[in-house]
Amino acid sequence: MTWIAPEITRTPEPYVGDERTMLDGWLDYHRQTLLLKCAGLTAEQLKTPSVQPSGLTLLGLVRHMTEVERWWFRIRAAGEHLDDLYNTDASPDGDLDDIADADAETDFATYAAELTAVRAATAKLSLDDTFLRRRRDGSADEMSVRWVYVHMIEEYARHNGHADLIRERIDGVTGD
Helix, strand or coil, X not given: CCCECCCCCCCCCCCCCCHHHHHHHHHHHHHHHHHHHHCCCEHHHHCCCCCCCCCCCHHHHHHHHHHXXXXXXXXXXXXXXXXXXXXXXXXXXXXXXXXXXXXXXXXXXXXXXXXHHHHHHHHCCCCCCEEEEECCCCCEEEEEHHHHHHHHHHHHHHHHHHHHHHHHHHHCCCCC
């Protein structure tokens, strides 16, 4: 039997709430939007690239956002010591590039599990908590958990635009 990306009911973004409620709500809205762009597609369709010369795929975006969620919330903000899931020294963009042999069902389960772990990690953090982000040149920037939330909303918004175009190319489906 062919695996199909599950249908999703997207929760509307919040219109009223404190800052944390708004940030969590908007981030979840964008997370669900990415899954909505994938819903009903087969694993092979999820591996279909956008247009030449780009190799960007919906599955690559799901894998990328799994890595990004893990990187910013768990490794950076929460200080957990974790390895990358898809990226290696040999393939630093493996989340986006190593799609041919990827297992879409497993990758979607990994995304869901990572979101559960991210929610648990962020529940312990204040928006005002800070951490140091070390740069390759040895310098460091102090960053807040609030910045991570805003950055992640921006990251999803940008990639959801990509996802919308890829989905339209695959089967003509458009929408917000």
